[in-house]
Amino acid sequence: MTGFRLHLLRHGEPELVGRMLGRTDSPATPKGIAACAERAGGLAVAHRITSDLSRARACAEAIGAAEVDPRWRELDFGAWDGLAAAEIDPQALGRFWDDPDTAPPPGGERWSDLVARVRGALDDLPLEPTLVVTHGGAMRAALHVLCGFDNRAVWAFALPYASLVTLQVWDGSPRSAQVTGLVTA
Template identity: 65%
Template sequence: MRHGAPVLTGRLLGRTDSPATEAGIAACVAQAEGLEVSAVVSSDLVRASACAAALGGAATIDPRWRELDFGEWDGLAAAEIDAAPLGRFWDDPDANPPPGGERWSSLTARVAAAVAAVTVPTLVVTHGGAMRAALAGLCGFGQRELWAFDLPYASVLALKVWPGPTPTAQIAGLW
């Protein structure tokens, strides 16, 4: 599940820890109704962890589910960033990471490690970038295909995962 709408929107929020709005938290609670899970795991950023806490029960905090670190761009709106390097980043975020930021391959590696730690049906409250990184690693989607997925705040992406040396997954739902 992607966290609820943050107070700050329209910005590259990686490590910038903007809290979720009350409406954003309520949207996550509504989306989680009826889900049958054995555990809840959350990014350590408050916009995700507050949503997980509102679901009731104890959530395990795992920083590997954090959003991509946008470095010097973190917290900025796209209009505040030079269009040329930003465009190169969107075209190939591994070859063109934000200045002082994280490479796409680093995000996908840490999310892969977090996915490998999931052993029971689990609701993970995380971020759009981490969700796309999971899709890249588990389903083999390329950068262009990843951006074809609309992952609005409080959306749920259900995956059936087959663990193993090369874990794979099937998309079971997106709402």
């Protein structure tokens, strides 16, 4: 079975912090971009891929040229997008955190839709060391797909801005992985 290293790097700190940032395209701060460039500095990769949102794209560009793939976008928070948690009905938000598939944000994306998007992106990865600059939700979806973690387990991972998860991915049907490293700020 052929394997490869997959590095998932969460984008740097955005200008809008403490908000539900899905499709809201808040740029990364210069400090956030620098943190990602430093975190990825020693990685030997053959491919770089990034979400199309500017907070990820700017970080990827600081590391080197990257292919843009919108499937690595964050979960779409619908009517909640851009809002702080305090601005959202606490009961609705609690239902979402308990089960993001059956209680998605109004007009937003279901967890299973994000997982399907990320699964397609994972299936299309080359069998060579790859860096993906993405978002916390997409990283959690990748952990779900590759490692089989359930909803509770993926949300237990602390993934602050500029955190890096390294996986050894085995090419099979389906692909699977083992977490080999987790670096956070």
